[in-house]
Amino acid sequence: MENYSIIIFILAIVIGLSAFADKAKLPYPILLVIVGVGIGFIPTMNEIEINPEIIFLLFLPPLLYDASFNISPKDFKTNISTISTLAITLVFLTTFWIAVVAHYLIPNITWSLAFVLGAILSATDAVAAISITKGLDISHKTITILEGESLINDASALVAYRFAVAAVMGSAFIIWQATLQFILLLGGGFLVGFVMSKILAVILKKVHKNSNVTISFMLLMPFVTYLIAEHLHVSGVIAVVISGLAIARFSKKIFPESLKNSSRNLWDIIIFLLNGLIFILIGLNFRYVLKDIDDNMLLPYIGYAFIITIVALLIRFVRIFLQRINLQKGFEKIKKGKRKISEDALLDFKNSIILGWSGMRGIVSLAIAIGLPRFLENGDPFPERNAIIFISVAVVLFTLIGQGLTLPWIVKKLNSRTEEKAIDQQN
16 A cells, blocks of 8 residues: 555646646746656655566557557658657667777776676667657657657667676577577567557447547557567567557558547557656656765765766757758759758757757666676676666766756757747848
8 A cells, every 4th residue: 555655645746847847938847857756865755676677568558559649650751760760770880889888987887787887778768868859849850760760769778788698697698599589689679569450450449439448448458569579578568659650650541530539649648658757757756876885986976977867868969960961962962863862861960969968867777777686697686787877877867857857948059049040041
């Protein structure tokens, strides 16, 4: 009963703070994280054990399904080059460079442990980015890329993480095996998602006149799809995304407008509550991560986390601006009377800056970190586990609070600069 009471208490805080954030013109994820940290330090507040598997099952499927359901397949296809670059190439680049920095910077961090830390922090959390950018004057293209990136990058990060942890456990890392497993995970996830979407489409054709049954099936589908994919050892993330994209197209054809509105309203409430819970849980767990760290290592670890945050941010900006150059070169190439890259896929300076600064870490990084094994196969404690978890949580907080609070200001500055240029051109 005590845990249920805490959850009800947290949900009440989420709703209240969100209303306050709207009036105060503050991004509500930032407010929730800060308040969560504060509540976590209340002496009578009990620790809420976060099981990573439960987090992945309860939070990832509905959030991914909702994002894939809302994203335009046409826009997704137009920006697929940038999305895949950020969701796959950038994830592995970030893993590598964070590992290099961590190995040479942090005492007692071996190469395998450094790659574990790099993998944990490699994927950005668009739940945070989209929540913070909501209401800001950001182009539809930028939102599409951020959402598209988040739909795929979790799968890339989880593959990198699995191999890094296996290396710490004593398994040898073989590049061709890693590549093959990555392809199988993605391909298998695609197949499961496609099959599940076809099954749901057949069911919905028969029951779509009954609104309650239809919406119930659609609510259940992301969880069922995720569980089946994970049971088959393929990517549950990709399976949910593919099923969401497919059902979105199908529903537009057969669902009446009243059913679409009912479904949309229900999903909005669910996603709002899940988002709120995610951010407040990040804050709540900071106290319990903190208690396992030696006092004399506290400041050094915070410093390491800050440096890693800067490194990840720089890598993201470099990769985005290189992608911008590559897209421009592709646009200029004409093959058989057609351009290699369409004009709609190009990135301008404003889009590039916003995409770069929106690379915040969030619940996925936190769940992966907390899910680190406590012991090696021989029974020894997992080396530097507390340090890796603390640094990961600190980076999540740095990105959410630092980038999150400054992102609205950056967007406004870029928008005013664009307006000034437009006025100058007219004159």
